[in-house]
Amino acid sequence: MQLVRRGDTAAFEVVYERHATAAFSLAYRMTGTRNVAEDVVQEAFLSLWRSGARYDRTRGSVRTWVLGIVHNRAIDALRRSMVHDRRRASDEGIEERLESGDRTDVEAARRDEAREVRSALAGLPPEQSRVIELAYFGGFSHSEIASMLDTPIGTVKGRMRLGLQKMRGELNGLAEAFA
Amino acid sequence: MSCEHRDDVGAWVLGALPGDEHERFAAHLPGCHACRRDVAELQMVADTLPLAAPQVAPPPELKERIMATVRAEAAVLEAAGPEADAAPGAPVPAPQATPERPKEKRRRWRLPAIALRPIPAAVAAAVLIALGVGAGVLLSGGPSGKTVQAQVVAPAAPGARASLTVADDRATLKVRDFPAPPSGRVYQVWLKRPGRPPDPTTALFRVRGGDATVDVPGSMKGVDQVLVTAEPDGGSRAPTRDPIIVAQPA
Numbered sequence: 398m399q400l401v402r403r404g405d406t407a408a409f410e411v412v413y414e415r416h417a418t419a420a421f422s423l424a425y426r427m428t429g430t431r432n433v434a435e436d437v438v439q440e441a442f443l444s445l446w447r448s449g450a451r452y453d454r455t456r457g458s459v460r461t462w463v464l465g466i467v468h469n470r471a472i473d474a475l476r477r478s479m480v481h482d483r484r485r486a487s488d489e490g491i492e493e494r495l496e497s498g499d500r501t502d503v504e505a506a507r508r509d510e511a512r513e514v515r516s517a518l519a520g521l522p523p524e525q526s527r528v529i530e531l532a533y534f535g536g537f538s539h540s541e542i543a544s545m546l547d548t549p550i551g552t553v554k555g556r557m558r559l560g561l562q563k564m565r566g567e568l569n570g571l572a573e574a575f576a
Numbered sequence: 577m578s579c580e581h582r583d584d585v586g587a588w589v590l591g592a593l594p595g596d597e598h599e600r601f602a603a604h605l606p607g608c609h610a611c612r613r614d615v616a617e618l619q620m621v622a623d624t625l626p627l628a629a630p631q632v633a634p635p636p637e638l639k640e641r642i643m644a645t646v647r648a649e650a651a652v653l654e655a656a657g658p659e660a661d662a663a664p665g666a667p668v669p670a671p672q673a674t675p676e677r678p679k680e681k682r683r684r685w686r687l688p689a690i691a692l693r694p695i696p697a698a699v700a701a702a703v704l705i706a707l708g709v710g711a712g713v714l715l716s717g718g719p720s721g722k723t724v725q726a727q728v729v730a731p732a733a734p735g736a737r738a739s740l741t742v743a744d745d746r747a748t749l750k751v752r753d754f755p756a757p758p759s760g761r762v763y764q765v766w767l768k769r770p771g772r773p774p775d776p777t778t779a780l781f782r783v784r785g786g787d788a789t790v791d792v793p794g795s796m797k798g799v800d801q802v803l804v805t806a807e808p809d810g811g812s813r814a815p816t817r818d819p820i821i822v823a824q825p826a
Contacts, residue, residue, distance in 0.1 A: 426629035469760040514627040532592035557586030
């Protein structure tokens with residue numbers, strides 16, 4: 398990241414290569430639209446390129462930082478374009494499509510991590526996983542979710558907290574390692 | 577023993593607190609040990625959630641588009657000389673311009689006169705970066721001039737203060753006992769001239785430990801208000817929130 402801050406395009410390219418799939422996957426999962434996901438990733442990486450100096454390594458990994466920017470930009474895009482109304486709530490039709498070139502040890506390790514996270518999420522009571530997914534991937538606020546599910550806001554917030562706490566127990570050291 | 581904001585923690589780390597609640601919780605957090613601990617624990621979980629998304633490779637054209645912009649901006653930075661690469665000092669914000677979205681006609685940057693029309697937008701943005709850094713360097717000598725207290729609109733942080741010093745047509749903003757920006761946001765400085773919407777600046781900053789000193793890039797000529805808003809990471813081209821600081825240069 399130091400090199401990126403100095404305007405080293407090759408260093409930036411390495412960062413892009415390393416995190417682009419995770420970034421695009423998150424943006425695609427959130428917006429459900431390829432074009433919007435591409436715009437989100439483009440915005441996020443250009444923002445990263447222009448602000449490399451603001452990355453603080455004590456506050457988490459580069460991947461967490463990159464994905465945090467992607468997440469925020471995707472929420473902005475959702476609210477801007479009202480993709481909410483058009484996108485499907487399920488993942489139907491989206492399959493795992495990693496190119497063969499990506500099947501390195503690092504990618505294999507990531508797939509293991511991904512399985513662990515999906516399993517922890519799927520292992521939650523449905524009412525907890527639902528509010529977490531709607532909030533994180535859907536970009537909905539707690540009041541929007543409460544209205545969609547016809548559930549009091551306090552209950553929605555409680556389910557978010559309880560669900561995340563339970564996931565933390567399931568993920569053991571992964572969450573710490575990811576930070 | 578638990579805090580009344582206890583249930584806000586999950587919604588906070590998931591980004592699901594609406595604007596006003598988000599602000600309240602952001603102001604509450606620094607003073608609540610229990611919530612800070614819970615946020616730290618649950619944030620780590622929230623950070624793993626992207627892994628739950630089905631993995632989809634981005635199209636190669638996306639990389640080509642991004643790298644084309646990056647290379648063009650790097651060329652301009654290089655042409656701007658070594659100062660453009662120098663960090664202007666610890667508390668000074670990093671040089672930055674907002675990302676552009678070529679497919680959308682959005683509110684445009686008000687570029688300085690030297691950003692001539694034929695320059696591609698990406699390069700023009702990079703010119704702005706270089707100018708922003710230049711301004712920071714110019715001010716690093718220690719400005720003397722007229723200082724005014726700024727109005728701070730942060731009800732949740734009653735002790736927060738801000739002042740603006742203008743010297744030789746350049747301004748420096750200082751904040752004290754100031755809250756950190758909400759998660760995923762950064763403070764951005766704007767220059768407001770009468771009858772016009774606020775002009776964005778490249779001055780983006782965060783606050784740690786309550787204090788920060790920010791050199792404001794750009795001339796203060798005709799500026800009647802210096803504003804600060806909390807914007808999404810990377811900054812904005814037009815304010816997306818109400819100002820948290822309003823300073824009127826003397």
